[in-house]
Amino acid sequence: xxxxxxxxxxxxxxxxxxxxxxxxxxxxxxxxxxxxxxxxxxxxxxxxxxxxxxxxxxxxxxxxxxxxxxxxxxxxxxxxxxxxxxxxxxxxxxxxxxxxxxxxxxxxxxxxxxxxxxxxxxxxxxxxxxxxxxxxxxxxxxxxxxxxxxxxxxxxxxxxxxxxxxxxxxxxxxxxxxxxxxxxxxxxxxxxxxxxxxxxxxxxxxxxxxxxxxxxxxxxxxxxxxxxxxxxxxxxxxxxxxxxxxxxxxxxxxxxxxxxxxxxxxxxxxxxxxxxxxxxxxxxxxxx
Numbered sequence: 001x002x003x004x005x006x007x008x009x010x011x012x013x014x015x016x017x018x019x020x021x022x023x024x025x026x027x028x029x030x031x032x033x034x035x036x037x038x039x040x041x042x043x044x045x046x047x048x049x050x051x052x053x054x055x056x057x058x059x060x061x062x063x064x065x066x067x068x069x070x071x072x073x074x075x076x077x078x079x080x081x082x083x084x085x086x087x088x089x090x091x092x093x094x095x096x097x098x099x100x101x102x103x104x105x106x107x108x109x110x111x112x113x114x115x116x117x118x119x120x121x122x123x124x125x126x127x128x129x130x131x132x133x134x135x136x137x138x139x140x141x142x143x144x145x146x147x148x149x150x151x152x153x154x155x156x157x158x159x160x161x162x163x164x165x166x167x168x169x170x171x172x173x174x175x176x177x178x179x180x181x182x183x184x185x186x187x188x189x190x191x192x193x194x195x196x197x198x199x200x201x202x203x204x205x206x207x208x209x210x211x212x213x214x215x216x217x218x219x220x221x222x223x224x225x226x227x228x229x230x231x232x233x234x235x236x237x238x239x240x241x242x243x244x245x246x247x248x249x250x251x252x253x254x255x256x257x258x259x260x261x262x263x264x265x266x267x268x269x270x271x272x273x274x275x276x277x278x279x280x281x282x283x284x285x286x287x288x
Contacts, residue, residue, distance in 0.1 A: 064099030082159035111155040197222035
């Protein structure tokens with residue numbers, strides 16, 4: 001879904017509640033409501049108030065079973081609800097708590113607001129064994145008009161921000177996997193370290209070179225990494241070597257293999273540390 005999601009579901013067995021939400025959040029009264037919120041939160045703004053809040057797309061369910069099916073159908077059609085206001089007591093049938101538990105079996109992103117009267121279940125009983133409490137709010141009936149407006153605005157915005165963030169994270173994960181595949185396919189040992197010499201990334205060759213687990217390399221301490229490097233290599237005097245190439249000429253970052261049972265001649269490894277963005281450093285070894 002590409003556009004800003006403003007879909008809100010109202011779940012209550014009383015018609016009067018649905019009428020109230022329609023008056024509070026509906027298009028007919030949206031302009032006046034926006035003006036009031038704008039005066040409170042942005043008193044100095046010169047922008048027209050119609051830009052402050054979206055036009056909410058309201059849907060209604062009179063029972064828990066109906067709400068469950070509506071949320072399920074919306075998710076399957078790739079048009080999910082952003083927010084749901086769900087009443088606790090809706091006889092007959094399942095109550096609001098059970099409705100929420102069933103919805104959470106397949107819908108993890110929905111922002112849910114529980115509406116209760118003072119005679120309903122206490123809060124601790126409502127939230128017992130309830131999933132995703134950070135996406136659950138609890139309000140008492142009757143709620144103030146401004147309270148409903150502000151809660152709806154905040155949660156709709158929160159839902160959309162989280163979805164956008166999730167898309168960016170998925171793109172980053174995909175880019176990381178592609179980069180890792182490319183670097184693992186090279187013959188070079190490549191590692192990326194931060195300012196404290198902690199490994200942020202290591203390809204397969206790097207892990208094999210220093211006997212590091214490919215799953216746990218980020219937990220490796222700088223001291224442990226340094227000891228592995230020192231046990232594997234020793235510094236050499238560049239004057240002893242007649243084939244140092246640019247950009248390593250006269251460099252002190254030349255490392256020589258300590259143990260090498262495959263060749264009579266020792267192999268040389270060049271180590272270069274260079275600054276990357278965000279003050280990250282890259283260190284890699286090139287076998288000649």
